[in-house]
Amino acid sequence: MSIMIQVKRLKKEYGKETVVDINSLQVKEGEIYGFLGPNGAGKSTTMKMLLSLVTPTEGEIQVMGREMNDKTRVQILQQTGSLIEGPSYYSHLTGMENMKIIQALKDAPRKNIDKVIRIVGLENHMNKKVKNYSLGMKQRLGVAMAIINFPKLLILDEPTNGLDPAGMEEMRELIKSFPKEYGITVMVSSHILDEMEKIVTNIGIINKGHMIFEGNLAQFKRSSSPSIYFKTSNPQKTFILLQGKNPKLEESGILLEDLSDGKVSHYAKKIIDEGIEIFRIEERTKSLEELFIQSTGKGTL
Amino acid sequence: MLELIKTEFFKMRRSGIWIPIVFIPMVSVLFGSGNYYLNREILQSQWYSLWTQVSLFYGLFFYAITIAIAASYSWRMEHKDNNWNRILALPYDYSQIIISKLISISIVSLCIQFTLLIFYYLVGEFVFQFQLDFPREVIIWGVVSWIVSISICALQSFISMKIKSFSVPVGISFCLCFIGLGFYAFKGLGENLTYFSPNSLLITSMPSNKAETFEVLEYFKMIISGLGFTIFFTCLSIMSIKKQKV
Numbered sequence: 001m002s003i004m005i006q007v008k009r010l011k012k013e014y015g016k017e018t019v020v021d022i023n024s025l026q027v028k029e030g031e032i033y034g035f036l037g038p039n040g041a042g043k044s045t046t047m048k049m050l051l052s053l054v055t056p057t058e059g060e061i062q063v064m065g066r067e068m069n070d071k072t073r074v075q076i077l078q079q080t081g082s083l084i085e086g087p088s089y090y091s092h093l094t095g096m097e098n099m100k101i102i103q104a105l106k107d108a109p110r111k112n113i114d115k116v117i118r119i120v121g122l123e124n125h126m127n128k129k130v131k132n133y134s135l136g137m138k139q140r141l142g143v144a145m146a147i148i149n150f151p152k153l154l155i156l157d158e159p160t161n162g163l164d165p166a167g168m169e170e171m172r173e174l175i176k177s178f179p180k181e182y183g184i185t186v187m188v189s190s191h192i193l194d195e196m197e198k199i200v201t202n203i204g205i206i207n208k209g210h211m212i213f214e215g216n217l218a219q220f221k222r223s224s225s226p227s228i229y230f231k232t233s234n235p236q237k238t239f240i241l242l243q244g245k246n247p248k249l250e251e252s253g254i255l256l257e258d259l260s261d262g263k264v265s266h267y268a269k270k271i272i273d274e275g276i277e278i279f280r281i282e283e284r285t286k287s288l289e290e291l292f293i294q295s296t297g298k299g300t301l
Numbered sequence: 302m303l304e305l306i307k308t309e310f311f312k313m314r315r316s317g318i319w320i321p322i323v324f325i326p327m328v329s330v331l332f333g334s335g336n337y338y339l340n341r342e343i344l345q346s347q348w349y350s351l352w353t354q355v356s357l358f359y360g361l362f363f364y365a366i367t368i369a370i371a372a373s374y375s376w377r378m379e380h381k382d383n384n385w386n387r388i389l390a391l392p393y394d395y396s397q398i399i400i401s402k403l404i405s406i407s408i409v410s411l412c413i414q415f416t417l418l419i420f421y422y423l424v425g426e427f428v429f430q431f432q433l434d435f436p437r438e439v440i441i442w443g444v445v446s447w448i449v450s451i452s453i454c455a456l457q458s459f460i461s462m463k464i465k466s467f468s469v470p471v472g473i474s475f476c477l478c479f480i481g482l483g484f485y486a487f488k489g490l491g492e493n494l495t496y497f498s499p500n501s502l503l504i505t506s507m508p509s510n511k512a513e514t515f516e517v518l519e520y521f522k523m524i525i526s527g528l529g530f531t532i533f534f535t536c537l538s539i540m541s542i543k544k545q546k547v
Contacts (some may be wrong), residue, residue, distance in 0.1 A: 053386060082386075084386040087383065088386055089384070091381070093312070093315065107304070
């Protein structure tokens with residue numbers, strides 16, 4: 001499996017402010033890479049540097065084995081599709097006219113238009129002016145434009161922004177189909193960390209311009225032990241009893257972090273000895289959001 | 302590259318851009334014809350006299366401002382709705398993007414000029430019913446001033462690329478027209494001052510106060526100067542895109 005994007009020490013400064021400073025970023029062929037982080041973490045700036053829309057202050061970017069610079073960008077961009085900071089479109093033109101423009105400019109076969117609009121499910125709206133599209137339809141048009149030439153690499157910046165839950169699910173399904181059905185490698189960003197969990201293979205988590213984790217999603221989730229939930233007859237009393245263990249009080253139980261099997265049985269016994277009944281002991285895997293908060297000590301918003 | 306230029310015209314579809322292209326030259330001819338009609342006693346050279354009146358406001362202000370509107374319109378489409386990101390991610394050199402914009406605006410400028418000449422012809426032929434033949438010089442002035450206008454297209458394209466507003470570049474164009482008029486009229490620094498601003502070049506290329514032919518050398522100087530400004534603003538635009546990425 002070859003490497004689609006390889007970044008070494010990438011840095012972007014605006015004046016004295018460092019917006020992006022990452023040591024490495026690697027996207028492999030055929031995967032869906034989730035680029036996650038809160039708003040303002042540097043996701044868009046990084047993606048713009050990968051596409052040569054922004055010049056890095058320092059660092060080296062290789063896309064499809066070639067160094068990205070002013071000389072190579074045209075060749076690289078021929079095999080790339082992108083959607084950066086929301087969809088781009090001419091609102092006074094129809095969906096079909098917008099598609100014709102991008103098809104001509106990307107020198108894609110005419111028949112691709114029908115193909116991609118069917119993929120994104122816009123075939124019944126092509127004669128409508130884009131200004132009358134809903135945000136979800138604009139996003140889908142944006143994706144259709146990005147894949148018009150079935151690029152090797154697709155870079156999508158927050159493609160689910162502004163979509164309703166059903167639209168988000170559709171977008172995820174769509175993205176999921178790209179590597180398998182069309183051989184497109186996808187790098188997708190989101191400020192909602194959990195959103196892409198179901199479809200991505202590898203992730204990069206960025207915060208304040210720094211990559212705080214990069215690698216396999218499952219591995220990341222394993223790196224932190226699950227929390228244990230005790231549902232008891234008296235949560236308040238349980239909470240006071242285990243005060244020293246930093247419990248979290250919930251409506252009908254308490255939550256404890258980092259417990260070994262031995263500790264679980266030890267605390268269970270302690271609770272029962274106090275005369276509190278235990279109804280249920282559950283293992284809870286943490287969401288990416290929670291893991292993020294845990295590793296940065298802060299929320300994403 | 303050809304695709305880029307074709308696309309520029311495709312984008313103008315169903316837009317209001319044709320309204321100023323038709324309307325402003327029409328108004329120029331109306332103004333000029335009115336002036337001509339009121340001063341028939343003095344203006345006795347028929348086609349030539351009408352031309353001096355028509356080209357007066359048109360050459361001084363209207364032509365350059367219509368070009369400014371076209372350039373603003375063309376760039377506003379890219380400033381709006383996040384198109385800038387997509388344009389820069391297209392597999393084309395920045396120079397190709399800038400030059401195709403320039404070519405499309407220049408062709409719009411040709412359309413403006415063409416509309417002016419049509420209205421001018423219609424008024425002269427059917428309203429005033431001039432006896433003389435349609436003067437060949439007018440065609441030459443039309444072509445030369447169009448070539449000169451390309452430098453205004455390059456200048457306005459640069460301004461509209463840099464400024465996201467629609468009206469500010471048009472306002473700037475209006476100011477530049479006055480500066481151009483100054484360069485044209487103020488001979489204190491020498492006869493050649495007019496060759497040092499695109500707007501005064503445009504005024505010069507449309508003789509409104511002397512209905513006589515230029516010397517070949519004068520045409521040559523005008524075209525060379527216009528070409529110089531065109532190249533200058535085109536290079537400036539390309540450099541500006543590269544700098545903007547920083």
